[in-house]
Amino acid sequence: MTAAPRLTLRGVSVRRGGRWALRGLDLAIQPGERVALVGPNGSGKSTLLRLLAGVLPPDEGDLLRPPGQRVGMVFQQPYLLRTSAWLNVALAVWLQGRPWSQAVQAAHEALAQVGLAQQAGQPARTLSGGQQQRLALARAWALRPELWLLDEPTASLDPQASAELEALLRRALQGGPDGPARTLVFSSHRLGQVRRLATRVLYLQGGRLLADLPVAAFFDVAELARRAPAALRFVREELP
Numbered sequence: 001m002t003a004a005p006r007l008t009l010r011g012v013s014v015r016r017g018g019r020w021a022l023r024g025l026d027l028a029i030q031p032g033e034r035v036a037l038v039g040p041n042g043s044g045k046s047t048l049l050r051l052l053a054g055v056l057p058p059d060e061g062d063l064l065r066p067p068g069q070r071v072g073m074v075f076q077q078p079y080l081l082r083t084s085a086w087l088n089v090a091l092a093v094w095l096q097g098r099p100w101s102q103a104v105q106a107a108h109e110a111l112a113q114v115g116l117a118q119q120a121g122q123p124a125r126t127l128s129g130g131q132q133q134r135l136a137l138a139r140a141w142a143l144r145p146e147l148w149l150l151d152e153p154t155a156s157l158d159p160q161a162s163a164e165l166e167a168l169l170r171r172a173l174q175g176g177p178d179g180p181a182r183t184l185v186f187s188s189h190r191l192g193q194v195r196r197l198a199t200r201v202l203y204l205q206g207g208r209l210l211a212d213l214p215v216a217a218f219f220d221v222a223e224l225a226r227r228a229p230a231a232l233r234f235v236r237e238e239l240p
């Protein structure tokens with residue numbers, strides 16, 4: 001017997017700015033999957049992440065999300081409050097409904113996990129770009145999400161910071177021995193990162209889902225040429 005799908009989209013379309021940003025998506029994402037969203041600028045990746053996070057409603061179709069699922073979303077430009085790093089995390093945990101003392105403890109633990117213990121008291125907006133990205137990850141981490149949604153998590157990072165963030169993410173995705181499988185959906189222009197992190201790749205273009213393949217098939221030229229020629233053109237242009 002297979003587990004109930006985490007997330008199901010049936011004929012979902014979303015309008016943004018008077019245009020269709022997503023068009024007729026049918027999709028089910030199972031617990032424990034690591035799904036990469038790839039495609040040209042404006043293809044709908046961020047829109048899909050916001051839809052999955054529940055911050056954008058579908059204009060057409062149905063989105064089924066398990067009730068009570070904890071979601072951690074990290075946006076491309078993390079929105080950080082004009083206060084210290086640890087308060088940014090603790091407030092998020094407190095708003096989730098946990099007591100303040102637990103929120104403070106969770107904040108310090110999460111900051112230690114991402115290597116920001118020394119910067120806990122520093123104003124969040126004075127941290128470097130890479131540190132801000134790690135702080136956003138710590139804030140999501142402290143919420144103990146079952147579903148991680150990351151929009152271009154390493155777009156603004158240099159290769160070393162990017163590798164560190166990927167390592168952190170791997171740790172964050174390892175649930176406890178009895179905990180539920182953690183699911184990841186992320187967008188990335190870095191195909192190397194997609195290959196390292198994803199188990200499944202969704203290729204979007206013009207708001208339509210043109211390929212939905214296991215990662216090995218996506219990076220197999222013959223297979224991709226047969227199943228999604230548009231995605232192959234994109235991959236060829238993106239590869240160095």
Ligand SMILES: Nc1ncnc2c1ncn2[C@@H]1O[C@H](COP(=O)(O)OP(=O)(O)OP(=O)(O)O)[C@@H](O)[C@H]1O
Pocket residue numbers: 016017018019020021039040041042043044045046047048
């Ligand atoms: N806030 C907004 N207001 C109006 N239109 C928007 C908004 N955000 C996105 N769109 C439009 O929705 C479509 C999909 O955009 P989206 O940001 O989801 O693409 P993307 O694949 O994430 O792009 P990128 O790779 O550049 O981040 C585009 O046509 C875009 O112009």
